[in-house]
Amino acid sequence: MNNCCKRLFDIAVSAAALLALSPLLLWLVYAVRKNLGSPVFFVQERPGKDGKLFKMIKFRTMRDATDANGNPLPDSERLTPFGRRLRAASLDELPELWNVLKGEMSLVGPRPLLTAYLPLYNDFQARRHEVRPGITGWAQVNGRNAISWPEKFALDVWYVDHQSFWLDMKILLKTVKKVFVKEGISAAGEATMPVFTGNKRKLVIVGAGGHGKVVADTARLSGQWQGVYFVDDRADRPSEILGFPVLGDSSLLGNEILPQEFDAAVAVGDNAARAAVYQKLHSLGFALPAIIHPAAFVSPLSRIGAGTVVFAQAAVNAGAATGCGCIINTAASIDHDCRLGDFVHISPGAHLAGQTEVGNLSWFGIGSCSRQAVSIGQAVTVGAGAVVINDFSDGLTVVGNPAKPLVEKQI
Structure with a gap:
């Protein structure tokens, strides 16, 4: 105007x-x-x-x-x-x-x-x-x-x-x-809106493997934290990784003072393991904010769940929504009105067409994709390069073009 x-x-x-x-x-x-x-x-x-x-x-x-x-x-x-x-x-x-x-x-x-x-x-x-x-x-x-x-x-x-x-x-x-x-008048648990305290807390990342390195770099580039640190349980863990200090093992997270100074992130690729760590951190009082790479596109009309990480060149389009603890990996795309449950992993180069629904703990492999408006159940593994054109129920592993069940497993 x-x-x-x-x-x-x-x-x-x-x-x-x-x-x-x-x-x-x-x-x-x-x-x-x-x-x-x-x-x-x-x-x-x-x-x-x-x-x-x-x-x-x-x-x-x-x-x-x-x-x-x-x-x-x-x-x-x-x-x-x-x-x-x-x-x-x-x-x-x-x-x-x-x-x-x-x-x-x-x-x-x-x-x-x-x-x-x-x-x-x-x-x-x-x-x-x-x-x-x-x-x-x-x-x-x-x-x-x-x-x-x-x-x-x-x-x-x-x-x-x-x-x-x-x-x-x-x-x-x-x-x-x-x-x-009369909706949205107050924030959850607040009479009005919580006080804005700024952007410069510290971030502690649980898991210092290869995935953790990318999470740490994404957090650093986002500019949201004044410092990024690791905790890791390996006996031979170094004192720093790529310049990010390693504070010690995960027993440090039980210090009740730590959540007052640090936000937390989980750098664990396996969905079930990531969910377990996330729930532990949440119970200890840590905030688990979303981490978004500055080279990613995330529409302001989308919703990104707590603890979700969106990597470089990934796209989350209007109307899409993720649950908590998801991974939207490098160059992956989530099209309009998709719905992802909690602890979903979308691997590099995977693409979900509009209105795709993905249940909790499911995993799309590298380069896989979905047809528009398909529904994927919980704990489904979609193999690398698979093309999903049909709905799939819980617990399946699907591969191929078009994707078909490989093996059924208990969940």
Whole structure:
């Protein structure tokens, strides 16, 4: 959308909305005053276009409550039932129409976040400030607060690169639907959205074999961690591998302090073994984020599960979704609307056509491929170079062109 046309649209709609909604706004002023007291409005500095600060105005939804030391209590304790209803209906956002009219915000754009986050962004995430922030945005209609920070930032930057009049209309219509559906208002286990703490934790990788080297290099190139380390149980393990320090054996992972400083990744090719290690790390309190090579293409309209690694030149297209702990190996492709279960391994050069479904613990060998809309069961092994054109049930090994069962095994 041309910037001038977008601005004229913002002015016309925000002015008309403020006038038309004035009775509702006056009632909300009364209701907030009655339920929460003064002040009625929540005013806070937020970064706008190019990071320039402005004062964003919303209706107040939380009560003033502090602990014995004067620090504000968590959001879950300050957010009242009345405030929850305001947020669920997005009525707390209506005063931002004034920010839109003044030119500090737009109707559609990345949501303005806290100023404290500014020094924490990497170069990619900072691109969200190339446009005016919005009352609603692409991230809000694709998960709102229920998606992770990396997903939110990816959606924000996707909007920056693809903004148009018709995309804005689509977002506005979807926003109306979201208000009625009331989904994605908060993140799992949170009253609102967890605090963004930045990108520079450390990463410990379990498994220092050949696969571990590629995982470590992918993590390093992603720029997401300030340091990458290994743990490995081999008796003859070296002190470092390709410049990545080896901290010791896996017994170190039981140190309860370690999850506070380190995220974790599992570099084990075997699906069942990877699942076992993943579950152990999860039980110990480690975060297991997805690791994506900068030379991979992952659509912001896809969903990548926790602990999944996407290697160089791999592609995950719009509408696709992976479970946790998957491997999308070098130059593999996952086409639109594919569904991968947990701990699936897609080997180098393997290609899944659109709408393919793959069950937990299944493995596509090097150079294999699937026809569109086939269904693969759990713990299925697809041999190297195999061409899958039929559905297969659990536990099979299939080979050939077209792929046929080689041997049935118990799972």
